[in-house]
Amino acid sequence: MINNKIAFSRSGILVKHSEKVIALDPEENVKADITFVSHAHMDHLLKREKNTVLASRETVDLAVERGVKIPRFIEQYEDIKLVDSGHILGSRAIVIGKNEIMYTGDFSQRDRGFLKKLEPFNVKVLIVESTYGKKGYSFPPTASVIESVMKMISEAYDAGMGVSLHGYTLGKAQLIEYLFQTWRPLIVHKNIEKMNSVYRKFGIKIPVPDKIVERSSELPETPFVYVAPTYEDVENVYYSIRFTGWARVISRYAVPLSDHADHDELLNFIKKVNPETVITVHGFDRELAKELRSLGFRAFAFSDQQLDLDSFIYV
Numbered sequence: 001m002i003n004n005k006i007a008f009s010r011s012g013i014l015v016k017h018s019e020k021v022i023a024l025d026p027e028e029n030v031k032a033d034i035t036f037v038s039h040a041h042m043d044h045l046l047k048r049e050k051n052t053v054l055a056s057r058e059t060v061d062l063a064v065e066r067g068v069k070i071p072r073f074i075e076q077y078e079d080i081k082l083v084d085s086g087h088i089l090g091s092r093a094i095v096i097g098k099n100e101i102m103y104t105g106d107f108s109q110r111d112r113g114f115l116k117k118l119e120p121f122n123v124k125v126l127i128v129e130s131t132y133g134k135k136g137y138s139f140p141p142t143a144s145v146i147e148s149v150m151k152m153i154s155e156a157y158d159a160g161m162g163v164s165l166h167g168y169t170l171g172k173a174q175l176i177e178y179l180f181q182t183w184r185p186l187i188v189h190k191n192i193e194k195m196n197s198v199y200r201k202f203g204i205k206i207p208v209p210d211k212i213v214e215r216s217s218e219l220p221e222t223p224f225v226y227v228a229p230t231y232e233d234v235e236n237v238y239y240s241i242r243f244t245g246w247a248r249v250i251s252r253y254a255v256p257l258s259d260h261a262d263h264d265e266l267l268n269f270i271k272k273v274n275p276e277t278v279i280t281v282h283g284f285d286r287e288l289a290k291e292l293r294s295l296g297f298r299a300f301a302f303s304d305q306q307l308d309l310d311s312f313i314y315v
């Protein structure tokens, strides 16, 4: 087996494998042979990628649509493979060597609409995102969330008014539109429709909206479903519902529909992967690593590491 080494730097985690350095979702340009980009959310993209980018074609197309420059990109490399992580279109986890290291990037443990969950399998070292890695962050079943929102939309239509459904322009908005497409007229914000067109190019059946708007003043006075960006304030609607994992319960204003694994799903996933070492990154990484240690895992959090580019450690 090839010895792998890992380094923790200010810009993120680097892996040295077969003398090649792979940067995992770095936050700034860093000296490496390859930069792995797990998906096209802006916190995982640089304005201009200097290294060769390893990513799915969907991620690259979405990134380019968002104004990112990627001069060189590859979809595969030697004994490295990318697997679907179920977070958004094109999102991938990376598996380095023969099941030696897996980095999940943002990932989901639920099938939702056209998205499929990341399937766990055994690896030696697991680098796992821990956005909701704290006890208490458990999302209700997706079916009950959908049912509640359906009821709210129906109330609005009975009252002769519209609803706005809010989510991230990329990822969440497409899922919302897919799940609630039976309601008409379906109105979509221009920036969301821009991302929709990339989804359709890859065969995802995102419905064509009845109307595309730039601002909410263009909305009709009769009932409608408006798929809107997170930040937009929409007035004169019966409900304005935000879809986010940070909402712990279903309410009139926010519903817990996340594209990340919740706390319990993270634990189950890690148990199934059964790695020798776990490194937690993002969000509640300290809390999750601590809980994993109490369960007998060798686990540590990215936030607890000395950030030093030159010190690669063997794993």
Ligand SMILES: [Zn+2]
Pocket: 039, 041, 087, 106
């Ligand atoms: Zn993301």
